[in-house]
Amino acid sequence: MKPTLMLAGALSLIATMAAAQDKPVLTVYAPDYFTSEWGPGPAIEKGFEARCDCTLKFVAGDVLPRVMLEGDKTKADVVIGLNTDVTAKARATGLFAPHNEDTSDLTMPVKWTDPIFLPFDWSDLAFVYDKTKLKNPPHSFQELLDAPDDAYKIVIEDPRSSIAGLSLLLWVKDIYGDKAGEAWAKLAPKVLTVTPGWSEAYGMFTDGEADMVLSYVTSPAYHIMAEKDDSKVAAIFPEGHYLTPELAAQLKTSKHPKLAQAFMDYILSPEFQKMIVTANWSFPAKLPHDQLPEVFRDLPMPDKTLYLPEAEAEKLRGPALDEWQRAFAR
Missing domain, CATH: 3.40.190.10 (Periplasmic binding protein-like II)
Incomplete structure (x- = not known):
């Protein structure tokens, strides 16, 4: 390779790396199953990054215990994969912010009015x-x-x-x-x-x-x-x-509150909701029944x-x- 071409390639790589570093990073704590290659995490990461001009970083593990240990110093902007068995404990920490979403038209069998914890599937x-x-x-x-x-x-x-x-x-x-x-x-x-x-x-x-x-x-x-x-x-x-619904919430201490809110918005988008069906094998929280795969529409239900x-x-x-x-x- 000629020296000039080598120099051009190096400069291009440096520019690409610099651009990536300039992008804000939204950190989402999630359970291991969510971020695994067969879970919904990879597709969600790709989908959100395509619209946010940011980097979405999943951190896998026990979500709430980690947030409670870190307190207001937590690096999480959003958490996903919580369940209703921990919402009382999570709410008591005072670390979570309202999700600011309209839940009046969720396609769940119960009416959802919680202002903090947002269901994404059930x-x-x-x-x-x-x-x-x-x-x-x-x-x-x-x-x-x-x-x-x-x-x-x-x-x-x-x-x-x-x-x-x-x-x-x-x-x-x-x-x-x-x-x-x-x-x-x-x-x-x-x-x-x-x-x-x-x-x-x-x-x-x-x-x-x-x-x-x-x-x-x-x-x-x-x-x-x-x-x-x-x-x-x-x-x-x-x-x-x-x-058994699964939930997401944003942190009051987020360094990127607008991005965190954008992610909460994304959770209820048709794109996200369609991903969750066959990646998490659950009913999405906001997707009309006639938009579900035929197998899900035909499942025996109580x-x-x-x-x-x-x-x-x-x-x-x-x-x-x-x-x-x-x-x-x-």
């Missing part, structure tokens, strides 16, 4: 089974409880370490109230094992070690679309199913959605966990 909790192996699945929660102890081998998640596990506590509590302890006593003998998280539980199920697994009504969509396998089915119960407001869920969490622990200590 699903309902469900027990998933393989219809080719389990010929007589329960048709109601009560039927599941009343079945003989050896009727099913079920894998569930630990409510002390899993969002799904905690949601199951609230699901049982919402249906059975003061009788929740009795419900757990009936369910516990059918539980093959309790795993720390969803991935371990679902892996046991897909490996054939369990008849049913605590998961979501949208879980079969993955198998149908990605694997061309329609054998996985969510058992739909007339008592209703518990709603007629009744159960959801406890934050204050009530926080109040019931302790007693519900005690009931669960007593049932599994026997």
